[in-house]
Amino acid sequence: NAGVTQTPKFQVLKTGQSMTLQCAQDMNHNSMYWYRQDPGMGLRLIYYSASEGTTDKGEVPNGYNVSRLNKREFSLRLESAAPSQTSVYFCASSGHRGYEQYFGPGTRLTVT
Amino acid sequence: GENVEQHPSTLSVQEGDSAVIKCTYSDSASNYFPWYKQELGKRPQLIIDIRSNVGEKKDQRIAVTLNKTAKHFSLHITETQPEDSAVYFCAASRSGGGADGLTFGKGTHLIIQP
Numbered sequence: 001n002a003g004v005t006q007t008p009k010f011q012v013l014k015t016g017q018s019m020t021l022q023c024a025q026d027m028n029h030n031s032m033y034w035y036r037q038d039p040g041m042g043l044r045l046i047y048y049s050a051s052e053g054t055t056d057k058g059e060v061p062n063g064y065n066v067s068r069l070n071k072r073e074f075s076l077r078l079e080s081a082a083p084s085q086t087s088v089y090f091c092a093s094s095g096h097r098g099y100e101q102y103f104g105p106g107t108r109l110t111v112t
Numbered sequence: 113g114e115n116v117e118q119h120p121s122t123l124s125v126q127e128g129d130s131a132v133i134k135c136t137y138s139d140s141a142s143n144y145f146p147w148y149k150q151e152l153g154k155r156p157q158l159i160i161d162i163r164s165n166v167g168e169k170k171d172q173r174i175a176v177t178l179n180k181t182a183k184h185f186s187l188h189i190t191e192t193q194p195e196d197s198a199v200y201f202c203a204a205s206r207s208g209g210g211a212d213g214l215t216f217g218k219g220t221h222l223i224i225q226p
Contacts, residue, residue, distance in 0.1 A: 033213050033214075035213075040218060040219075041218060042118075042201055042216040042217055042218040042219050043156065043201065043214075043216045044216070045212075045213040045214065045215070048212070048213045056212075058212075058213050059113065059215070090155060090156070098144075098205065098207060099144060099161070099163075100146070100158055100161065101146070101158070101214060102158070103155040103156050103157070104155060105154075105155050106155055
């Protein structure tokens with residue numbers, strides 16, 4: 001039981017490049033989330049998917065898109081990366097009514 | 113939207129003493145309040161949570177209290193140990209996180225002095 005997994009672990013992009021961060025969970029959870037963590041800012045919600053087939057914006061959605069591919073997988077896409085998107089990105093999932101969110105190991109992204 | 117304030121930003125205590133971290137929230141509809149511990153370079157890990165129909169919850173050396181009227185909740189760690197050193201985050205949600213995710217405080221760096 002791997003829990004929540006994320007790929008890649010590290011990534012360096014040039015300004016304007018695009019990439020997709022992958023997230024998968026094997027806990028049969030309905031809800032999945034993407035957060036970003038910046039020094040001194042805590043974690044901020046980018047997008048979430050309350051159930052398969054639905055996605056909604058969080059606090060900081062600008063510059064990102066998401067896809068809930070199936071119940072297990074939730075991807076985050078940066079279409080044109082900017083230095084302000086340099087951050088650590090965490091995916092999370094939760095089961096019954098969203099209680100107890102479990103986090104993946106994170107992706108450290110640097111945009112130069 | 114919800115706003116969560118967390119204090120202090122840094123807390124240094126002697127090993128064996130107690131530590132208290134406090135959070136306030138703005139949305140009276142919030143009803144779920146988890147606490148996460150994050151070690152350097154690692155993912156946040158859920159350590160305890162409380163729902164709005166409960167005033168206090170305890171798990172061994174960790175306890176959380178909730179005052180809905182004042183809109184604040186606190187994490188209490190007793191008999192602190194070196195492995196308690198980490199950054200702790202409080203969070204709030206209106207419906208367990210399923211409808212709108214979690215709003216986090218900015219974190220407290222807890223340092224346990226030997």
